[in-house]
Amino acid sequence: MSSTYATSGVNLDRASAAKKLIAQAAKSTHTANVVRGIGLFGGFYALDGAPDGQVLVASTDGVGTKVLLAAQLGGIGGLGEDLVHHSINDILVCGAKPIFFLDYLAFGKLEPEVAGVLAESLARGCKAHGVALIGGETAEMPGLYAEGHFDLAGTIVGTVRRDRIFDGSRVQRGDxxxxxxxxxxxxxxxxxxxxxxxxxxxxxxxxxxxxxxxxxxxxxxxxxxxxxxxxxxxxxxxxxxxxxxxxxxxxxxxxxxxxxxxxxxxxxxxxxxxxxxxxxxxxxxxxxxxxxxxxxxxxxxxxxxxxxxxxxxxxxxxxxxxxxxxxxxxxxx
Missing domain, CATH: 3.90.650.10 (PurM-like C-terminal domain)
Structure with missing residues (x-):
């Protein structure tokens, strides 16, 4: 019997349906400062009076169940870089230069040593690409996460000139x-x-x-x-x-x-x-x-x-x- 993502517990079709509903709710909040719709790799927000038509580009993501495998195999030391690098790439493809990052760490039982390893990895990923790690949230939630389990997510913000945004509008047949x-x-x-x-x-x-x-x-x-x-x-x-x-x-x-x-x-x-x-x-x-x-x-x-x-x-x-x-x-x- 062949293995599939669905039989492992992840349904991509269900995820797509959920994203459509979330997008509908998100669009209801948009103002004129939101300069692109939902569906690209980052969200675009123009600041009034920003020099050179600079636009903020933001993206939020996690590391998924790589966290579980890394914990099982005793290799959590790269998870912070996983998160930062993934996030940088998401706004890179929008044309944006990354400027700062915020992290979210959640534990069933807070383990300072584990938090320290994750923070060091986040910092390495940020420093290697000129990104400032300016803050975040560390939460202890017994009952929601089992003891010994944790998760991490983060938000990155960058900037791009409005006339240099990559949004697919320049793509042509034959490219x-x-x-x-x-x-x-x-x-x-x-x-x-x-x-x-x-x-x-x-x-x-x-x-x-x-x-x-x-x-x-x-x-x-x-x-x-x-x-x-x-x-x-x-x-x-x-x-x-x-x-x-x-x-x-x-x-x-x-x-x-x-x-x-x-x-x-x-x-x-x-x-x-x-x-x-x-x-x-x-x-x-x-x-x-x-x-x-x-x-x-x-x-x-x-x-x-x-x-x-x-x-x-x-x-x-x-x-x-x-x-x-x-x-x-x-x-x-």
Whole structure:
């Protein structure tokens, strides 16, 4: 029997329905300062009198059940970076420079040592990308969270000039999709991963599993979410960069469709890159169908750039100079 996200307890269709209802309520609060609708990777709010037409861009997210797996495997030290990096990427694809971050930590029973480890990880993620960690909330909620369990979430705020917002309006038929590698599952699909490797965790077998590179499976599956800010900052004003998508829950297609205008579609070449070994192990162990893999996981591509056809080689050369291989993975039709 094949494993699916739904059988692991996560229903993406139900999530989509909930988001539509939430969006309806949110839209009822919008003022003229809200300059884009809901559905992009961040929310946009124009401040009256802001210099150079600067717009605030904000996003809130969590790490999902990667928290549970990290706690099970004794590897919580990267969860703060997971959260910060995910959040930076979400506003990066809107064109925004991240400026500050607020965190939320919740515990069944507050453990100062655990809170300290998470705070240090959050700070590392922020400092590495010039983001100020300016505050947050730490809550102890016995009865809501079991003892030994915790969760973390955060909100990031950045700025972008109004005329440099990436919202999909520049995407054209014939544009090319370029994929940049992920560092692993990032922060999505962990309910399915946990279901697939559950018996191997209980038996202790998982700690002996290594990838062909020699990297322990445990280390690979907990590798922090890759942040793309440093690679992309210098390209944000490039006239041939028409849009970007951060590949999170819903996979490559659903996330990239968020930046397509009505009437445009994606044509993805799934053979343009090799599915990384970590994902192949998960797929094999769980008998996960290809379609399910592509909807749940990033499958090795963490960021998609949509660029003008005549600039593809220029973008490949730009990344090659820093030792990064990117992939031409499809086009807009």
């Amino acid at each position: 090319v999709l370029l994929g940049i590698s992920s560092s692993g599952p990032h922060t999505n699909g962990y309910s399915l991963i946990r279901k697939v490797i559950e018996s191997r965790i209980e038996s202790g077998e998982i700690r002996a599993v290594k990838l062909s590179s020699g990297t322990p499976f445990v280390d690979a599956v907990l590798t922090p979410h890759r942040c793309y800010w440093n690679e992309m900052e210098s390209l944000l004003a490039h006239p041939s960069l028409h849009a970007m998508s951060h590949i999170t829950g819903g996979g490559l297609v659903e996330n990239t469709e968020r930046v397509l205008r009505e009437g445009l579609e994606l044509e993805v070449d799934w053979n343009a890159w090799e599915l990384p070994e970590l994902f192949r192990r998960i797929q094999e162990w769980g008998s996960v169908e290809d379609e399910e893999m592509r909807r749940v996981f990033n499958c090795g591509i963490g960021l998609v750039l949509i660029v003008a056809k005549d600039s593809v080689e220029e973008f490949h050369a730009h990344f090659a100079r820093s030792g990064e291989k990117i992939f031409t993975i499809g086009r807009v039709v």
